[in-house]
Amino acid sequence: xxxxxxxxxxxxxxxxxxxxxxxxxxxxxxxxxxxxxxxxxxxxxxxxxxxxxxxxxxxxxxxxxxxxxxxxxxxxxxxxxxxxxxxxxxxxxxxxxxxxxxxxxxxxxxxxxxxxxxxxxxxxxxxxxxxxxxxxxxxxxxxxxxxxxxxxxxxxxxxxxxxxxxxxxxxxxxxxxxxxxxxxxxxxxxxxxxxxxxxxxxxxxxxxxxxxxxxxxxxxxxxxxxxxxxxxxxxxxxxxxxxxxxxxxxxxxxxxxxxxxxxx
Numbered sequence: 001x002x003x004x005x006x007x008x009x010x011x012x013x014x015x016x017x018x019x020x021x022x023x024x025x026x027x028x029x030x031x032x033x034x035x036x037x038x039x040x041x042x043x044x045x046x047x048x049x050x051x052x053x054x055x056x057x058x059x060x061x062x063x064x065x066x067x068x069x070x071x072x073x074x075x076x077x078x079x080x081x082x083x084x085x086x087x088x089x090x091x092x093x094x095x096x097x098x099x100x101x102x103x104x105x106x107x108x109x110x111x112x113x114x115x116x117x118x119x120x121x122x123x124x125x126x127x128x129x130x131x132x133x134x135x136x137x138x139x140x141x142x143x144x145x146x147x148x149x150x151x152x153x154x155x156x157x158x159x160x161x162x163x164x165x166x167x168x169x170x171x172x173x174x175x176x177x178x179x180x181x182x183x184x185x186x187x188x189x190x191x192x193x194x195x196x197x198x199x200x201x202x203x204x205x206x207x208x209x210x211x212x213x214x215x216x217x218x219x220x221x222x223x224x225x226x227x228x229x230x231x232x233x234x235x236x237x238x239x240x241x242x243x244x245x246x247x248x249x250x251x252x253x254x255x256x257x258x259x260x261x262x263x264x
Contacts, residue, residue: 001038002070003099004079005247007063014090015060023051025091026066026083033082036072052105053234056207061231062094063111065246067104097247107246108201110158112233115195115208116165119225125193126162128219133160138214142204149204153214156206158198158237165192198243201234 010022017025027047030037039045048069055061080096087093117125132138138154199206208229215221236244 002073004068004070004074004076004096005099005104006066006068006080006083006093007095007245007247008066009092009094010055010059010061010064010090011092012060012090014088015055016058018057019051019054022054022091023049025088029083029086030068032086033079035068035079035082036070036074038069038071050104053108053111053201055231056209059208059229059231063231063233063235063245065104065108065234067099095247104246107236107244108234110198110200110234110237110243111231112243113195113197113199113208113211114230114232115197115211116228116230117193117195117223117225118165118227119191120193120221120223121191122162122164122193124191124221125195128215128221129160129162129195131219132157132211132214135218138218140210140213140217142210151204151206151210153206153210154218156200156202157211157214158200160195160197160211163194163196165194196232198237200237 010017014022026049030047030049037047037049039047050067050069052065052067054064076096076098080093084093132154135154137152138157139150140153141148141150143149195211197208197211199211208227212223212227233243233245235246235248238244
């Protein structure tokens with residue numbers, strides 16, 4: 001058996017696709033690409049595909065991860081190119097490596113998010129972010145299948161930095177530089193704030209909309225236009241404040257200081 005780990009992006013209109021539909025799309029792409037997948041036993045065999053830390057529906061990502069188990073050995077870069085060719089535009093396989101030791105999910109400790117807030121001035125956003133980081137707690141309500149639940153969004157928040165927009169934040173992966181896909185605010189003179197946060201992946205997971213709710217609770221910040229979120233990175237937080245790509249242990253990838261844009 002061979003195990004491969006893939007990093008892929010979820011961009012554009014595909015951000016509105018649910019994780020279940022993304023999983024089905026991947027399974028169809030694996031069949032079309034002729035990948036020699038290992039299958040489970042029983043009356044309804046399924047390909048051995050393990051997902052980790054999927055983003056919520058409506059959120060884009062440059063750093064999603066999946067692990068595949070194969071019955072025959074395949075060159076990782078060949079598989080990456082074959083899958084990328086048959087997947088729909090908006091789901092892009094960025095890198096593939098042979099799986100190292102340990103569980104993939106255990107290596108996803110933190111996420112770095114970009115939250116675009118058109119119509120919100122960066123000075124106002126910066127003041128709200130500083131107020132949130134200075135708070136001891138930020139209880140927010142979330143609707144779950146079991147009803148409303150209160151969580152502390154501040155407890156998982158490691159950093160929050162306000163930037164001027166609109167402009168892309170470049171992201172680096174093992175093969176090439178990629179850029180988070182965001183739509184430009186139509187009026188160049190209009191205020192446009194970008195919040196870059198680093199959030200620890202706790203249980204329950206604190207999502208970008210929870211951070212926005214926390215800004216509303218703590219600093220009374222209410223965005224005048226719809227926000228959009230993109231996950232830029234996820235991985236382990238090292239001693240220097242960087243986020244290590246979980247595929248880097250096998251491919252010698254880079255680390256980016258948490259909460260700062262990566263070099264393009």
